[in-house]
Amino acid sequence: MKIALLGYGRMGKEIEKIALQRGHEIVIKYAGKESYNINDADVAIDFSLPNAAYDNIANCLENGVPIVSGTTGWLERYNDIVALCEAQKGAFIYASNFSLGVNIFFELNKQLAKMMEQLNEYNVAIEEIHHTKKLDAPSGTAITLAEGIIDQSSKQEWELDGTPSDTSIPIKAIRTPDVPGTHTVNYDSTIDSIAINHTAHNRQGFALGAVVAAEWLVDKEGVYSMKDVLNLG
Structure with missing residues (x-):
């Protein structure tokens, strides 16, 4: 699986370690200034900044790339993303915590x-x-x-x-x-x-959950949560 990391801070680097351990490839490491083509990725994981998350998620949905986001502080626009996902027949998971x-x-x-x-x-x-x-x-x-x-x-x-x-x-x-x-x-x-x-004893649990969610989301359509990923009913 080819993964785009949108946000390459401490969480992004932890997600990279877990993803590589699980046999995936990191094709984009976006830290806020680089140019990239989101279509190079099979799925994106967003752990960016509150003022960047909406644009990152929208860009993925508009280009047909499933997107998992753990960025908080932008949720006043969550319903707009849900509407965009539905209109684009995309795939999206937001979780306040992926652990x-x-x-x-x-x-x-x-x-x-x-x-x-x-x-x-x-x-x-x-x-x-x-x-x-x-x-x-x-x-x-x-x-x-x-x-x-x-x-x-x-x-x-x-x-x-x-x-x-x-x-x-x-x-x-x-x-x-x-x-x-x-x-x-x-x-x-x-x-x-x-x-x-x-x-939480470290960030590994957050990173593992985000990668598991990305693996689950590929080839799906709709707006989901970690309850769906973990089949919690």
């Missing part, structure tokens, strides 16, 4: 939210910790966790640095050097606390 473990964590989060819905004495909050070079806050993973709780409860919104309420989920974003990503969902009452946690 296989995190996507299982997403499903656990939804199940726990459903179980906790009738227990009004508990307040739910989310905390995420990332490296200081991460540009957006809260993380896309934290937002996905919040959306999963909202889908299964009476909560209506999330709020960065907010306080717990009947309708809102507070998210605390911490930036500290050399942390790949830690996410905690905490239900707290005056009696006890219940928490679920995912800690």
